[in-house]
Amino acid sequence: MLNQAPPKSPKSRNELDQARKAVEDLFPPRAAIFWSDLLISAALGWSAFALACIAESLSVKMVVATVVAAIALYRALMFVHELSHLRADAPRGFTEVWNLIVGIPCLFPSFLYVGVHADHHKLSTYGTAQDPEYMPFAGARVAIMGFLAQSLLLPAIFSVRFLVLAPLGILFPPLHHFLERRVSAFSMNPAYYRKVSDQVRRHIIVTELVILGIWAIPIALAAAGILPWRVFLIWYGVVGCISFINALRTLAAHRYRNDGERMDRTTQLLDSIDTPGRPWTILWAPVGLRYHALHHYFPSIPYHNLPLAHQRLIQALPTESPYCQTTSPSLWHSLRTLWRNDKTIKN
Numbered sequence: 001m002l003n004q005a006p007p008k009s010p011k012s013r014n015e016l017d018q019a020r021k022a023v024e025d026l027f028p029p030r031a032a033i034f035w036s037d038l039l040i041s042a043a044l045g046w047s048a049f050a051l052a053c054i055a056e057s058l059s060v061k062m063v064v065a066t067v068v069a070a071i072a073l074y075r076a077l078m079f080v081h082e083l084s085h086l087r088a089d090a091p092r093g094f095t096e097v098w099n100l101i102v103g104i105p106c107l108f109p110s111f112l113y114v115g116v117h118a119d120h121h122k123l124s125t126y127g128t129a130q131d132p133e134y135m136p137f138a139g140a141r142v143a144i145m146g147f148l149a150q151s152l153l154l155p156a157i158f159s160v161r162f163l164v165l166a167p168l169g170i171l172f173p174p175l176h177h178f179l180e181r182r183v184s185a186f187s188m189n190p191a192y193y194r195k196v197s198d199q200v201r202r203h204i205i206v207t208e209l210v211i212l213g214i215w216a217i218p219i220a221l222a223a224a225g226i227l228p229w230r231v232f233l234i235w236y237g238v239v240g241c242i243s244f245i246n247a248l249r250t251l252a253a254h255r256y257r258n259d260g261e262r263m264d265r266t267t268q269l270l271d272s273i274d275t276p277g278r279p280w281t282i283l284w285a286p287v288g289l290r291y292h293a294l295h296h297y298f299p300s301i302p303y304h305n306l307p308l309a310h311q312r313l314i315q316a317l318p319t320e321s322p323y324c325q326t327t328s329p330s331l332w333h334s335l336r337t338l339w340r341n342d343k344t345i346k347n
Contacts, residue, residue: 015317015318015321015322015323016265018316018317019297019298019313019316019317019323020298021316022309022312022313022315022316022317023298023301023305023309023312023313026301026302026305026308026309027298027300027301027302027305028302029082029086029090029091029302029304030302030304031091031092031094033304034079034082034091034094034302034304035091035094037075037079037287037304038076038079038094038097038098038101038102039101041072041073041075041076042072042073042076042101042102044068044072045068045069045070045071045072045073045075045076045102046069046073046101046105048065048066048068048069048072049065049066049069049073049234049235049238051065052065052066052069052234052238053228053230053231053234057230062234066234066237066238066241067241069238070237070238070241070242070245071283073102073106073238073239073242074241074242074245074246074286075282075286075287076098076101076102077102077103077106077108077242078246078286078287078289079098079102079287080098080103080108080110080112080113080114081113081117081287081288081289081303082287082288082302082303083095083098083110083113083114084113084114084115084116084117084118085117085299085300087300095110095114098110099207099210104207104210104211104214104215105214106239106242107155107158107159107162107163107211107215107239108158108186109162109207109211111184111200111203111204111207112184112185112186113185113186115194115200116132116185116186116187116194117132117133117186119131119132119192120132120133120134121296121299123262123263123264123265123268124262126262126263126268127258127260127261127262127263127268127271128260128261128262129189129191129192129260130191130192131189131192132185132186132187132188132189132192133187133188133189133250134188134189134254134256134258135147135188135189135256136256136257136258136259136260137251137256137338138255138256138257138338138341139338139339139340139341141339144251144338144339147188147247147251148244148247148248148251150247151240151243151244151246151247152240152243152244154239154240154243155235155236155239155240155243156236161179161183162208162211162212162215163211163212163215163219165179165183166179166208166211166212167208167212169208170205170208170209176205180194180196180200180201180204181193181194181195181196182194184196184204188250218231218232245284248284248331248335249284249285249289249331251334251335251338252273252275252285252328252331252334252335252338253272253273253289253292254271254272254273254292255270255271255272255273255337255338256271256338257271257341258271266322268296269293269296269297269322269323269326270322270325270326272292272293272295272296272326273292273293273326273327273328273334274290274291274292274293274294274310274326274327274328275290275292275327275328275329275330275331275334276290276291276307276310276327277290277329277330277331281331284331285331287303288302288303288304288306288307289303291306291307291309291310293323293326293327294306294309294310294313294323294326297313297323
Protein backbone atom coordinates (compact mmCIF):
# COMPACT_ATOMS: atom_id res chain seq x y z
CA MET A 1 0.00 0.00 0.00
CA LEU A 2 1.12 3.54 -0.59
CA ASN A 3 2.25 5.35 2.53
CA GLN A 4 -0.62 7.54 3.61
CA ALA A 5 0.21 11.23 3.47
CA PRO A 6 0.03 13.24 6.70
CA PRO A 7 -2.73 15.76 7.27
CA LYS A 8 -2.47 18.73 4.98
CA SER A 9 0.13 21.12 6.33
CA PRO A 10 0.34 24.88 5.79
CA LYS A 11 3.15 24.15 3.35
CA SER A 12 0.99 21.77 1.26
CA ARG A 13 -1.90 24.24 1.30
CA ASN A 14 0.47 26.95 0.16
CA GLU A 15 1.74 24.74 -2.69
CA LEU A 16 -1.82 24.00 -3.80
CA ASP A 17 -2.66 27.71 -3.77
CA GLN A 18 0.54 28.41 -5.68
CA ALA A 19 -0.28 25.74 -8.25
CA ARG A 20 -3.85 26.96 -8.73
CA LYS A 21 -2.66 30.52 -9.21
CA ALA A 22 -0.25 29.35 -11.92
CA VAL A 23 -3.03 27.74 -13.97
CA GLU A 24 -6.09 29.81 -13.03
CA ASP A 25 -6.56 31.11 -16.59
CA LEU A 26 -6.42 27.65 -18.22
CA PHE A 27 -9.81 26.21 -17.19
CA PRO A 28 -12.16 27.46 -19.96
CA PRO A 29 -12.40 25.02 -22.92
CA ARG A 30 -11.94 26.38 -26.43
CA ALA A 31 -14.80 25.14 -28.59
CA ALA A 32 -12.94 25.64 -31.89
CA ILE A 33 -10.16 23.28 -30.76
CA PHE A 34 -12.63 20.67 -29.51
CA TRP A 35 -14.68 20.66 -32.72
CA SER A 36 -11.80 20.76 -35.20
CA ASP A 37 -9.83 18.06 -33.36
CA LEU A 38 -12.80 15.71 -33.07
CA LEU A 39 -14.05 16.18 -36.63
CA ILE A 40 -10.61 15.84 -38.24
CA SER A 41 -9.76 12.75 -36.17
CA ALA A 42 -13.10 11.09 -36.93
CA ALA A 43 -12.95 11.96 -40.65
CA LEU A 44 -9.41 10.60 -40.95
CA GLY A 45 -10.30 7.49 -38.97
CA TRP A 46 -13.41 6.55 -40.93
CA SER A 47 -11.76 7.37 -44.27
CA ALA A 48 -8.89 5.04 -43.42
CA PHE A 49 -11.39 2.42 -42.25
CA ALA A 50 -13.25 2.62 -45.58
CA LEU A 51 -9.95 2.30 -47.43
CA ALA A 52 -9.08 -0.80 -45.40
CA CYS A 53 -12.47 -2.31 -46.26
CA ILE A 54 -12.04 -1.92 -50.03
CA ALA A 55 -8.35 -2.87 -50.09
CA GLU A 56 -7.21 -6.37 -50.96
CA SER A 57 -7.25 -8.64 -47.91
CA LEU A 58 -4.03 -8.59 -45.87
CA SER A 59 -2.34 -6.28 -48.37
CA VAL A 60 0.07 -3.58 -47.22
CA LYS A 61 -2.56 -1.01 -48.14
CA MET A 62 -5.13 -2.71 -45.92
CA VAL A 63 -2.74 -3.06 -42.96
CA VAL A 64 -1.57 0.56 -43.14
CA ALA A 65 -5.12 1.85 -43.49
CA THR A 66 -6.24 -0.25 -40.52
CA VAL A 67 -3.43 1.12 -38.36
CA VAL A 68 -4.23 4.70 -39.35
CA ALA A 69 -7.92 4.09 -38.64
CA ALA A 70 -7.11 2.72 -35.18
CA ILE A 71 -4.86 5.66 -34.26
CA ALA A 72 -7.25 8.34 -35.52
CA LEU A 73 -10.40 6.76 -34.08
CA TYR A 74 -8.61 6.13 -30.79
CA ARG A 75 -7.98 9.85 -30.52
CA ALA A 76 -11.59 10.63 -31.41
CA LEU A 77 -12.92 8.08 -28.91
CA MET A 78 -10.80 9.46 -26.07
CA PHE A 79 -12.81 12.66 -26.17
CA VAL A 80 -15.23 10.72 -23.97
CA HIS A 81 -12.79 11.50 -21.15
CA GLU A 82 -13.29 15.21 -21.81
CA LEU A 83 -17.06 14.73 -21.97
CA SER A 84 -17.04 13.41 -18.40
CA HIS A 85 -15.40 16.63 -17.15
CA LEU A 86 -16.99 19.33 -19.30
CA ARG A 87 -18.89 21.95 -17.36
CA ALA A 88 -21.68 24.34 -18.26
CA ASP A 89 -19.37 26.15 -20.70
CA ALA A 90 -18.89 22.98 -22.77
CA PRO A 91 -19.20 23.23 -26.57
CA ARG A 92 -22.90 23.01 -27.31
CA GLY A 93 -23.99 19.75 -28.94
CA PHE A 94 -20.53 18.20 -28.64
CA THR A 95 -21.67 15.13 -26.71
CA GLU A 96 -24.47 14.33 -29.17
CA VAL A 97 -22.20 14.67 -32.22
CA TRP A 98 -19.48 12.61 -30.55
CA ASN A 99 -21.96 9.81 -29.92
CA LEU A 100 -23.24 9.82 -33.50
CA ILE A 101 -19.89 9.88 -35.32
CA VAL A 102 -17.68 7.89 -32.94
CA GLY A 103 -19.31 6.47 -29.82
CA ILE A 104 -22.21 4.59 -31.37
CA PRO A 105 -20.28 3.30 -34.45
CA CYS A 106 -17.63 1.92 -32.07
CA LEU A 107 -20.29 0.57 -29.65
CA PHE A 108 -18.98 2.82 -26.90
CA PRO A 109 -21.77 5.33 -26.12
CA SER A 110 -20.91 8.13 -23.73
CA PHE A 111 -23.08 6.82 -20.88
CA LEU A 112 -20.54 4.02 -20.33
CA TYR A 113 -18.11 6.66 -19.07
CA VAL A 114 -19.94 9.90 -18.30
CA GLY A 115 -21.36 9.66 -14.79
CA VAL A 116 -19.02 6.76 -14.01
CA HIS A 117 -15.59 8.34 -14.33
CA ALA A 118 -16.42 10.81 -11.56
CA ASP A 119 -16.12 7.97 -9.04
CA HIS A 120 -12.47 7.66 -10.05
CA HIS A 121 -11.76 11.21 -8.91
CA LYS A 122 -13.70 11.47 -5.66
CA LEU A 123 -11.54 11.36 -2.55
CA SER A 124 -14.19 9.15 -0.95
CA THR A 125 -13.96 6.44 -3.64
CA TYR A 126 -10.57 6.70 -5.39
CA GLY A 127 -8.65 3.45 -5.01
CA THR A 128 -11.53 1.74 -3.17
CA ALA A 129 -14.03 -0.92 -4.23
CA GLN A 130 -16.27 1.84 -5.59
CA ASP A 131 -13.58 3.14 -7.95
CA PRO A 132 -14.38 1.78 -11.44
CA GLU A 133 -10.87 2.47 -12.74
CA TYR A 134 -8.60 1.11 -10.04
CA MET A 135 -7.22 -2.30 -9.17
CA PRO A 136 -4.13 -3.17 -7.06
CA PHE A 137 -2.12 -4.13 -10.15
CA ALA A 138 1.34 -3.36 -8.74
CA GLY A 139 3.32 -6.61 -8.97
CA ALA A 140 0.14 -8.61 -9.73
CA ARG A 141 1.33 -10.08 -13.01
CA VAL A 142 -1.55 -12.50 -13.56
CA ALA A 143 -4.06 -9.66 -13.07
CA ILE A 144 -2.12 -7.43 -15.48
CA MET A 145 -2.05 -10.09 -18.19
CA GLY A 146 -5.73 -10.85 -17.62
CA PHE A 147 -6.61 -7.18 -17.97
CA LEU A 148 -4.72 -6.92 -21.27
CA ALA A 149 -6.31 -10.13 -22.60
CA GLN A 150 -9.77 -8.91 -21.62
CA SER A 151 -9.22 -5.69 -23.57
CA LEU A 152 -9.08 -7.71 -26.81
CA LEU A 153 -12.51 -9.17 -26.01
CA LEU A 154 -14.24 -5.84 -25.34
CA PRO A 155 -15.56 -5.38 -28.92
CA ALA A 156 -17.27 -8.79 -28.65
CA ILE A 157 -18.57 -8.03 -25.15
CA PHE A 158 -20.08 -4.71 -26.23
CA SER A 159 -21.51 -6.28 -29.40
CA VAL A 160 -23.42 -8.81 -27.30
CA ARG A 161 -24.38 -6.21 -24.71
CA PHE A 162 -25.86 -3.68 -27.17
CA LEU A 163 -27.00 -5.78 -30.13
CA VAL A 164 -28.33 -8.86 -28.32
CA LEU A 165 -28.96 -8.22 -24.62
CA ALA A 166 -30.18 -4.61 -24.88
CA PRO A 167 -33.31 -5.39 -26.94
CA LEU A 168 -34.02 -8.39 -24.70
CA GLY A 169 -33.58 -6.19 -21.65
CA ILE A 170 -36.05 -3.64 -22.96
CA LEU A 171 -38.60 -6.46 -23.20
CA PHE A 172 -37.66 -7.98 -19.82
CA PRO A 173 -37.03 -5.24 -17.19
CA PRO A 174 -35.20 -7.48 -14.66
CA LEU A 175 -32.54 -8.23 -17.30
CA HIS A 176 -32.27 -4.54 -18.13
CA HIS A 177 -31.81 -3.65 -14.46
CA PHE A 178 -28.90 -6.08 -14.38
CA LEU A 179 -27.39 -4.49 -17.49
CA GLU A 180 -27.76 -1.03 -15.98
CA ARG A 181 -25.92 -1.93 -12.79
CA ARG A 182 -23.27 -4.33 -14.06
CA VAL A 183 -22.76 -3.77 -17.80
CA SER A 184 -23.34 -0.04 -18.29
CA ALA A 185 -20.06 1.27 -16.94
CA PHE A 186 -16.59 1.16 -18.44
CA SER A 187 -14.95 -0.41 -15.42
CA MET A 188 -11.92 -2.58 -14.74
CA ASN A 189 -13.05 -3.24 -11.17
CA PRO A 190 -15.42 -6.26 -10.91
CA ALA A 191 -16.64 -5.06 -7.50
CA TYR A 192 -17.96 -1.81 -8.96
CA TYR A 193 -21.64 -1.46 -9.70
CA ARG A 194 -23.46 1.54 -11.12
CA LYS A 195 -26.23 3.34 -9.27
CA VAL A 196 -28.80 4.34 -11.90
CA SER A 197 -31.45 7.03 -11.48
CA ASP A 198 -34.68 7.07 -13.49
CA GLN A 199 -33.27 9.85 -15.67
CA VAL A 200 -30.09 7.90 -16.44
CA ARG A 201 -32.19 4.76 -17.09
CA ARG A 202 -34.26 6.61 -19.70
CA HIS A 203 -31.09 7.96 -21.31
CA ILE A 204 -29.59 4.47 -21.48
CA ILE A 205 -32.71 3.01 -23.10
CA VAL A 206 -32.96 5.83 -25.68
CA THR A 207 -29.29 5.41 -26.55
CA GLU A 208 -29.72 1.63 -26.88
CA LEU A 209 -32.60 2.15 -29.32
CA VAL A 210 -30.53 4.58 -31.38
CA ILE A 211 -27.67 2.06 -31.47
CA LEU A 212 -30.01 -0.67 -32.66
CA GLY A 213 -31.44 1.60 -35.36
CA ILE A 214 -28.05 2.65 -36.68
CA TRP A 215 -26.43 -0.79 -36.51
CA ALA A 216 -29.45 -2.43 -38.16
CA ILE A 217 -28.46 -0.75 -41.44
CA PRO A 218 -25.02 -2.37 -42.00
CA ILE A 219 -26.24 -5.68 -40.56
CA ALA A 220 -29.19 -5.72 -42.99
CA LEU A 221 -26.91 -4.78 -45.90
CA ALA A 222 -24.54 -7.61 -45.01
CA ALA A 223 -27.41 -10.08 -44.68
CA ALA A 224 -28.61 -9.02 -48.15
CA GLY A 225 -25.16 -9.62 -49.62
CA ILE A 226 -24.57 -5.95 -50.41
CA LEU A 227 -21.99 -5.30 -47.70
CA PRO A 228 -19.20 -7.88 -47.24
CA TRP A 229 -19.00 -9.43 -43.79
CA ARG A 230 -15.25 -8.73 -43.74
CA VAL A 231 -16.17 -5.13 -42.88
CA PHE A 232 -17.19 -6.32 -39.42
CA LEU A 233 -13.93 -8.23 -39.03
CA ILE A 234 -11.97 -5.10 -39.88
CA TRP A 235 -14.14 -3.14 -37.47
CA TYR A 236 -13.30 -5.67 -34.76
CA GLY A 237 -9.60 -5.37 -35.56
CA VAL A 238 -9.68 -1.58 -35.34
CA VAL A 239 -11.72 -1.41 -32.14
CA GLY A 240 -9.76 -4.27 -30.58
CA CYS A 241 -6.50 -2.47 -31.32
CA ILE A 242 -7.88 0.71 -29.75
CA SER A 243 -8.98 -1.23 -26.67
CA PHE A 244 -5.57 -2.89 -26.25
CA ILE A 245 -3.61 0.37 -26.59
CA ASN A 246 -5.94 2.05 -24.12
CA ALA A 247 -5.42 -0.83 -21.69
CA LEU A 248 -1.64 -0.30 -21.85
CA ARG A 249 -2.17 3.44 -21.31
CA THR A 250 -4.46 2.74 -18.35
CA LEU A 251 -1.83 0.53 -16.71
CA ALA A 252 0.67 3.38 -17.07
CA ALA A 253 -1.68 6.01 -15.62
CA HIS A 254 -1.26 5.06 -11.94
CA ARG A 255 1.05 3.16 -9.64
CA TYR A 256 -1.86 0.99 -8.41
CA ARG A 257 -0.32 0.30 -4.98
CA ASN A 258 -3.34 1.11 -2.85
CA ASP A 259 -5.11 -1.78 -1.10
CA GLY A 260 -8.57 -0.23 -0.91
CA GLU A 261 -8.20 2.40 1.80
CA ARG A 262 -9.22 5.99 1.16
CA MET A 263 -6.51 8.41 0.09
CA ASP A 264 -6.15 12.12 0.60
CA ARG A 265 -5.51 14.55 -2.24
CA THR A 266 -1.72 14.38 -2.03
CA THR A 267 -1.58 10.58 -1.89
CA GLN A 268 -3.92 10.33 -4.87
CA LEU A 269 -1.62 12.68 -6.77
CA LEU A 270 1.46 10.61 -5.87
CA ASP A 271 -0.33 7.47 -7.06
CA SER A 272 -0.84 9.07 -10.51
CA ILE A 273 1.64 9.45 -13.36
CA ASP A 274 2.47 12.08 -15.97
CA THR A 275 4.29 10.97 -19.13
CA PRO A 276 5.09 14.14 -21.13
CA GLY A 277 7.28 11.98 -23.36
CA ARG A 278 8.23 12.63 -26.96
CA PRO A 279 5.96 13.69 -29.86
CA TRP A 280 4.82 10.09 -30.46
CA THR A 281 3.49 9.84 -26.90
CA ILE A 282 0.23 11.41 -28.09
CA LEU A 283 -0.35 8.29 -30.22
CA TRP A 284 -0.87 6.07 -27.15
CA ALA A 285 -2.00 8.82 -24.75
CA PRO A 286 -4.03 11.25 -26.89
CA VAL A 287 -6.25 14.15 -25.85
CA GLY A 288 -4.12 15.14 -22.87
CA LEU A 289 -4.01 11.71 -21.24
CA ARG A 290 -0.24 11.77 -20.96
CA TYR A 291 -0.73 14.36 -18.20
CA HIS A 292 -2.74 12.03 -15.99
CA ALA A 293 -1.34 13.19 -12.64
CA LEU A 294 -1.94 16.81 -13.60
CA HIS A 295 -5.47 15.84 -14.57
CA HIS A 296 -6.04 14.40 -11.10
CA TYR A 297 -4.61 17.60 -9.59
CA PHE A 298 -6.91 19.86 -11.64
CA PRO A 299 -9.59 17.71 -13.39
CA SER A 300 -11.35 20.69 -14.98
CA ILE A 301 -8.43 21.89 -17.10
CA PRO A 302 -9.31 20.99 -20.73
CA TYR A 303 -6.92 18.72 -22.59
CA HIS A 304 -5.59 21.41 -24.93
CA ASN A 305 -4.25 23.44 -21.97
CA LEU A 306 -2.57 20.59 -20.09
CA PRO A 307 0.88 20.91 -21.75
CA LEU A 308 1.06 24.61 -20.82
CA ALA A 309 -0.27 23.89 -17.33
CA HIS A 310 2.43 21.25 -16.85
CA GLN A 311 5.17 23.68 -17.89
CA ARG A 312 3.88 26.35 -15.52
CA LEU A 313 3.65 23.98 -12.56
CA ILE A 314 7.16 22.63 -13.10
CA GLN A 315 8.45 26.20 -13.11
CA ALA A 316 6.31 27.45 -10.21
CA LEU A 317 6.60 24.58 -7.73
CA PRO A 318 9.69 23.48 -5.79
CA THR A 319 11.39 20.34 -7.07
CA GLU A 320 10.48 18.46 -3.88
CA SER A 321 6.75 19.16 -4.28
CA PRO A 322 4.46 16.13 -4.78
CA TYR A 323 3.54 17.14 -8.32
CA CYS A 324 7.18 17.17 -9.42
CA GLN A 325 7.44 13.52 -8.30
CA THR A 326 4.75 12.25 -10.67
CA THR A 327 6.65 12.26 -13.97
CA SER A 328 7.63 9.04 -15.79
CA PRO A 329 10.07 9.08 -18.74
CA SER A 330 8.10 6.62 -20.88
CA LEU A 331 5.27 4.12 -21.19
CA TRP A 332 7.73 1.24 -20.99
CA HIS A 333 9.26 2.60 -17.78
CA SER A 334 5.86 2.85 -16.07
CA LEU A 335 4.78 -0.63 -17.22
CA ARG A 336 8.08 -2.16 -16.10
CA THR A 337 7.77 -0.50 -12.69
CA LEU A 338 4.19 -1.74 -12.34
CA TRP A 339 5.17 -5.27 -13.40
CA ARG A 340 8.01 -5.42 -10.88
CA ASN A 341 6.24 -3.34 -8.23
CA ASP A 342 9.61 -1.68 -7.85
CA LYS A 343 9.25 1.08 -5.26
CA THR A 344 12.88 2.07 -5.73
CA ILE A 345 12.33 3.29 -9.28
CA LYS A 346 11.25 6.90 -9.31
CA ASN A 347 8.68 7.60 -11.95
